[in-house]
Amino acid sequence: MTVFIATDGVGTEIPTDVRDAAKRFAAETAQRAGPDQGVTQSGPDMGGTESGIGDAPGGAGAVLDRWDIQAHQYKTEAEIKGGMLAGLFSGRTKLVKSGVVQEAKRFYVSQTDDNNRVEFGTAVRLLVATNGTEAEVKLTIPNIAAGAQLSQFEARIALSVVGFTGPLGDMLPAPGELNVETLPDYLDAFRKIQSYVFGRDAAGHLAPTLLGYSALT
Numbered sequence: 131m132t133v134f135i136a137t138d139g140v141g142t143e144i145p146t147d148v149r150d151a152a153k154r155f156a157a158e159t160a161q162r163a164g165p166d167q168g169v170t171q172s173g174p175d176m177g178g179t180e181s182g183i184g185d186a187p188g189g190a191g192a193v194l195d196r197w198d199i200q201a202h203q204y205k206t207e208a209e210i211k212g213g214m215l216a217g218l219f220s221g222r223t224k225l226v227k228s229g230v231v232q233e234a235k236r237f238y239v240s241q242t243d244d245n246n247r248v249e250f251g252t253a254v255r256l257l258v259a260t261n262g263t264e265a266e267v268k269l270t271i272p273n274i275a276a277g278a279q280l281s282q283f284e285a286r287i288a289l290s291v292v293g294f295t296g297p298l299g300d301m302l303p304a305p306g307e308l309n310v311e312t313l314p315d316y317l318d319a320f321r322k323i324q325s326y327v328f329g330r331d332a333a334g335h336l337a338p339t340l341l342g343y344s345a346l347t
Contacts, residue, residue, distance in 0.1 A: 132344050134202050135212045136231045136255065138292050139340040143212040147242035148343045155240060155250050159338060162193065194236045194251045194338060197328075201232045203269040212345065215259040218286035218305060229259035230271055234324045237341055247344040252293035252336050254324045256316060258308060260285040272313065279309040287316055294327050296335030301326065 137144060139152070204210050205228050215229040237251025258271050262283030267273050271287075278285035288305035291298065301323050303316060326332055 132346055133204070133209055134200075134249075134342050135209065135345050136202060136214055136233065136253075136342040137212070137340060138214055138290065141212075144340075145242075145246075145343070145345070147244045147246060148248055148340070151240055151242045151248045152250070152340045155238075155338070155340075159193065193238045194336065195238060196251075197236050199232075199234045201230055201270075203264075204229045204231070205264050205269070210259075213342075214255075214257055214290065218257060218259040218288055219261070225261050226259045227261050227263045228269055229257070230269055230274065231258075232256040232271060232320075233341075234320075234328070235341060236328060236336070238338065242343075249341040249343070250293075250338050251341055252327065252338060253291070253341050254320065254327055255290040255292070256320045257288045257290055258285060260308075272310075275308050275310050275313040278307070279311070285309075287312070289316060289319055289323065291323060291327060292341065293337050293339040294332075294335055295337045296327070296332050298323065298326075 204213060204215060210216055210226050210229065214231065215226050218229075219225040233253045233255040235249070235251055235253035237249045237253070240248045240250065242248055256271065258274050260267075260274050260278065260283050262274070262277060262285070266282060267277040274285050277283055285308040286305060287308040289302055291302070301319060303319050306312060
């Protein structure tokens with residue numbers, strides 16, 4: 131089965147062919163930006179361009195030709211270890227048995243030398259991890275929140291923004307426990323941040339980086 135592994139461009143689990151594709155993307159983006167635009171990196175050779183080029187002709191935003199809102203379910207240790215969920219439990223992967231990543235993104239799709247799909251761009255993500263299993267709850271964010279409320283398992287929630295250099299101020303809430311009472315606050319923050327990051331006024335702060343890759347599990 132193929133699953134999309136959402137990443138922030140940092141971690142030892144990223145495959146070599148994905149890292150190589152990220153290096154090429156960073157070089158191509160820098161070339162489009164021109165000699166007056168530097169390049170910074172969101173992770174080891176993962177790409178990322180300085181703010182200020184956004185949707186300018188030939189700038190970083192020019193290559194981000196796709197928009198999407200998706201929810202990814204993670205059910206196995208391999209899927210969790212390769213992605214971002216383990217960090218919600220202080221980096222102890224063994225505590226995370228399942229989770230969901232909901233993301234809104236503007237992105238570009240590439241293929242690696244091994245013909246694997248890789249995505250680069252900007253994403254706003256809502257991350258939910260739990261030490262419960264799929265057998266205990268259907269993997270949706272509201273269902274996990276309800277299960278945590280009933281003390282069936284422990285759950286954590288956080289918001290993450292990758293590939294963006296603009297100021298977010300107090301729009302980002304701190305990671306915390308998830309239940310039906312705290313969920314609306316995170317959903318509201320997700321909507322506000324999504325609207326801001328992908329709005330016209332913030333286009334100059336796009337800094338495309340590695341968002342994730344498809345992997346066999």
